[in-house]
Amino acid sequence: MLRIADARTGRLVEIPSAHRHLLRICVHLPVIDNGIGAVHLRVLLLGDVLARTAELRGLQALTVLTAPDLPQEQVQALDRVMAVLGIHPPATVRAHDPSESPSAAADVHVLAHGADQQASVGGVRIDVGQVATAPPEEGGPGSPDAVAPEGTDPLAVRMMLLGHAYRTPVMVTGAALVEARRTLRNWRQLVADWAQEPSRPIPADLLRQAHAALADNLGYPAVLDTLRSVERDAAWRGTRTCRPVPSSRRSPTLTASSGWTSRARSATSTRRHHDLGRLPTPRRAAARQIRLA
Known part of the structure; x- marks a missing residue:
């Protein structure tokens, strides 16, 4: 049984509903202004973890990514980010108008916290906590777009973000990245x-x-x-110390x-x-x- 807390009610909901073996996931990417930032990475990562967890439960996961209409260079940057973070590419990518509420049919909708969505839209809603970055003088990368600066192990970024429950806001600091790398x-x-x-x-x-x-x-x-x-x-x-232990006293751990x-x-x-x-x-x-x- 896979249970997810619906952000609209706070109640745990079993997904997908009984007697179904396909989990439809819709990941709603926030507006991208000056490049792909930490909150975009976290939303994408949460959708990836959800799909992998569903597959562990013997379900088939179908992920659809909805994003603002992006120029080609940002589409390519998005592809590179998903590849280096080990995020499975979505089955479908759709463009949507940021002024409209997401309406794709899905069992689960993954959105950044604060994103608008009409209550009538079906499926469970997952709100992903915001991500802030500490300024350089405090050991941080300085801007959301620099959460994975050149030379940073992408899996360290993945691990740092996954170290917090998905609803919890995250502050990216230099110390956190160093600890993840260690x-x-x-x-x-x-x-x-x-x-x-x-x-x-x-x-x-x-x-x-x-x-x-x-x-x-x-x-x-x-x-x-x-x-x-x-x-x-x-x-x-x-x-x-490498001292023999009698077999009768050996612990299985x-x-x-x-x-x-x-x-x-x-x-x-x-x-x-x-x-x-x-x-x-x-x-x-x-x-x-x-x-x-």
């Missing part, structure tokens, strides 16, 4: 280390936790928290022969998407799970 660097190093060990299935309890969090109003911050706990376990395990290492492998979530094809099959599966988040 976490990604650590996770990639762990993945490289685990690549030297035998592959094992992802532990069922971790999969259940991640799937349950995503199905409950897209709780992807909880999925990232799970990965951070795996990282902490890995760091603690690395500080232990501390021994390499147990599922511990495969639990940690779920941290492959933020490896670059073009690296996934080079991972052994179980790790590739783990990476796909967390690419949702």
Whole structure:
């Protein structure tokens, strides 16, 4: 069951309705004035996470992107942004008049907070929180359009935005980007280390936790928290002295022969998407799970 809070009522709604296996998603892009900014990235990213979560639940997701009539250079820039952030391209792109309320038929409408929409429009409404950027003197990128300045790992931007519940406003700071890059660097190093060990299935309890969090109003911050706990376990395990432990005293969460290492492998979530094809099959599966988040 996939449940989403309708922004108009605050109630959790099961989507899609019973006996249907197709989820229709309409992502409404805000007006683009001076380039693609952080709020545009966040709206696109939320639509992508919703579609991936639906597919995890065995549903088929059909995403339609509605946007103002854009010049060709902005269309190309939009394509590049979606590609570097690992966002699946929509099935259809439609132009709409910004002065008109969105009216595309969909099970879920994804909009930036504050966007106009008539109450009569069907489907669940998801309001995505606004994104602000700290000024340069406070360590921020300085403008919404510079949320991913040149040289910034795009997946660090993705991770930073996904670290907050989708309705929560986000302040982009230099410190937040640095922390996201540090976490990604650590996770990639762990993945490289685990690549030297035998592959094992992802532990069922971790999969259940991640799937349950995503199905409950897209709780992807909880999925990232799970990965951070795996990282902490890995760091603690690395500080232990290499002293044999009698088999009768071994904990299944501390021994390499147990599922511990495969639990940690779920941290492959933020490896670059073009690296996934080079991972052994179980790790590739783990990476796909967390690419949702």
